[in-house]
Amino acid sequence: MAPQTVQAALDKIAQQHATPETYMDQAKKDLEEATAFVREKHLVTLPSRGNLQVIPTPEFMRGIYSVAGFNPAPALEPQLGAFYWVTPIPENWPKDRIASKLREYNRYGLMEITIHEAMPGHYVQFEIADNVEPKGRRLLRNIFGNGPYVEGWALYTQQMMSDEGFMNNSPDLRMTLYKQLLRSIGNAILDIRLQTMGMTDQQALDLMMKDTYQEKEEATGKLQRAQLSSCQLPMYFVGWRGWLDTREQYKQRKGASYQLSQFHDAALKESAVPVPALGRLLQ
Numbered sequence: 001m002a003p004q005t006v007q008a009a010l011d012k013i014a015q016q017h018a019t020p021e022t023y024m025d026q027a028k029k030d031l032e033e034a035t036a037f038v039r040e041k042h043l044v045t046l047p048s049r050g051n052l053q054v055i056p057t058p059e060f061m062r063g064i065y066s067v068a069g070f071n072p073a074p075a076l077e078p079q080l081g082a083f084y085w086v087t088p089i090p091e092n093w094p095k096d097r098i099a100s101k102l103r104e105y106n107r108y109g110l111m112e113i114t115i116h117e118a119m120p121g122h123y124v125q126f127e128i129a130d131n132v133e134p135k136g137r138r139l140l141r142n143i144f145g146n147g148p149y150v151e152g153w154a155l156y157t158q159q160m161m162s163d164e165g166f167m168n169n170s171p172d173l174r175m176t177l178y179k180q181l182l183r184s185i186g187n188a189i190l191d192i193r194l195q196t197m198g199m200t201d202q203q204a205l206d207l208m209m210k211d212t213y214q215e216k217e218e219a220t221g222k223l224q225r226a227q228l229s230s231c232q233l234p235m236y237f238v239g240w241r242g243w244l245d246t247r248e249q250y251k252q253r254k255g256a257s258y259q260l261s262q263f264h265d266a267a268l269k270e271s272a273v274p275v276p277a278l279g280r281l282l283q
Helices: 003-012 024-039 095-104 107-115 122-129 135-143 147-163 173-198 201-211 216-228 236-257 262-267 275-281
Strands: 054-055 068-071 083-086
Touching: 003 173, 024 054, 024 083, 024 107, 068 107, 068 122, 083 107, 083 122, 095 216, 107 122, 107 147, 107 173, 122 135, 122 147, 122 262, 147 173, 147 236, 147 275, 173 201, 173 216, 173 236, 201 216, 236 262, 236 275
Parallel strands: 054 083
Antiparallel strands: 068 083
16 A cells, blocks of 8 residues: 555544544543443453543643553552543644644544553553452562563554454554554654664654654654653564464464453463563463
8 A cells, every 4th residue: 555545544534533622521432432342242351340530641641641541550459540541632732733633543543542541451451460369469560560561462452452343343443553553663663763873853753754654743742752761662562462472372272262352361360471471371
């Protein structure tokens, strides 16, 4: 597919979006829709606690979480709240910045991030981790949890939901997924080159906007995030590939008895171990 064709398709998808006033409400509706699908298809055994709240990202966290994030319940007090953070669009932004943000997190982009951060991504992952016994092991996984396991699961669930037919096998959702998978590769390149190879700000923006089809607002926010952190952005791609490989190995071992939900339940009960160790633990 020619780059011009890809861009034209993404431009058409980008036109379907909420408004700054309805952005948060749309995220809540997306969460309900994703939860219903996970239950209907029994993709994973959902935790019994219903402690998830969708709230605006705290202001002091918006430098890193320019779009959204997840804050789990404390490992030793899992009955407390878990929060899906959605960063509101500031009222004083100029129209071009608002439009850029809404184009990136359109109807399908916002759904993808809701899958990633909440259902069945990080929220489900951490709620199951908060049931790990003994508590010493739970704390160990919580404090020293493997980043590619954590981020890889959330990105893996985005692909898995589309593969299972979410939103009636929507081609727009699938196209948005492909864009975000491409973005995960760009994230890895961005972090490595920025931290170790003298990448300039303009080179970083060109990589994101020209090579991975990201809107300007998304690219500038990601550049700021990369400058405020290091080593985290490559975890998405590494972890996603690790989860897919681990699932394939598990499937081959199980043969005719393989069930997707059983793989998910078994893998999540191990909590955030290094991805190469996960396959061995599931044998």
